[in-house]
Amino acid sequence: MNPLDLLLIPVAYLIGSLSGAIRFGKLFYGVDVRNYGSKNPGANNVQRVLGWKLALFVFFFDTLKGVAAASLAFLTEFNPGTNPFTGAQIVLGLSAVLGHIFPIFHQFKGGKGVATITGLLWAIHPLAVLICFSIFTLCFILTRYISLSAIVAISCFPFFVNSLFAWLQPQMTLTLKIFSIVIAIVIWLTHISNIKRLINRKEEKFRLRRPRTRQELEEESICTNSQLQA
Numbered sequence: 001m002n003p004l005d006l007l008l009i010p011v012a013y014l015i016g017s018l019s020g021a022i023r024f025g026k027l028f029y030g031v032d033v034r035n036y037g038s039k040n041p042g043a044n045n046v047q048r049v050l051g052w053k054l055a056l057f058v059f060f061f062d063t064l065k066g067v068a069a070a071s072l073a074f075l076t077e078f079n080p081g082t083n084p085f086t087g088a089q090i091v092l093g094l095s096a097v098l099g100h101i102f103p104i105f106h107q108f109k110g111g112k113g114v115a116t117i118t119g120l121l122w123a124i125h126p127l128a129v130l131i132c133f134s135i136f137t138l139c140f141i142l143t144r145y146i147s148l149s150a151i152v153a154i155s156c157f158p159f160f161v162n163s164l165f166a167w168l169q170p171q172m173t174l175t176l177k178i179f180s181i182v183i184a185i186v187i188w189l190t191h192i193s194n195i196k197r198l199i200n201r202k203e204e205k206f207r208l209r210r211p212r213t214r215q216e217l218e219e220e221s222i223c224t225n226s227q228l229q230a
């Protein structure tokens with residue numbers, strides 16, 4: 001990248017720092033989801049705290065951040081389809097993911113980056129993402145666990161990229177093949193707490209919720225704190 005291209009990296013980070021869960025939770029309900037539920041500002045916790053409608057909106061917003069950041073690569077000097085171009089997409093997309101996890105606008109306390117990573121992967125290889133989304137949907141229907149479904153689906157991404165699509169698309173860049181493996185590892189690392197809850201059967205399953213009132217959230221928070229202190 002030339003010096004002007006490097007300026008796109010902080011732009012991508014700032015895009016990622018716009019937290020849909022935090023901003024829309026405060027805007028529409030006056031609630032900071034980091035204070036309730038799992039305290040994670042992501043779509044999964046939003047559906048626990050404020051209902052599925054806002055959670056769906058947050059998921060699409062955070063996904064678009066990944067797409068927008070990766071699309072900044074078209075402003076660079078690299079040609080689409082080449083290793084440098086894919087590398088630029090990855091660097092810019094990961095900058096947005098970093099912004100999502102450590103948002104400068106929200107005291108560096110952000111989400112786990114699943115939706116933003118999904119947007120990045122969609123920008124790079126939409127067909128593989130569609131197949132992984134089908135796997136996510138199947139796993140979700142069978143288990144009702146969003147976290148488990150996300151881990152399984154994104155873990156399948158490197159398999160498809162390095163086997164099926166490597167055969168169908170031999171021109172696929174080496175950068176993408178390596179990155180697909182790295183991103184699956186990152187998802188496992190950012191979901192260690194979820195994995196522990198799944199093992200201990202304490203992870204909460206998805207169920208349709210209505211938005212809860214501030215009083216209900218405060219009562220639940222007091223009850224949870226009392227249980228932890230007992």
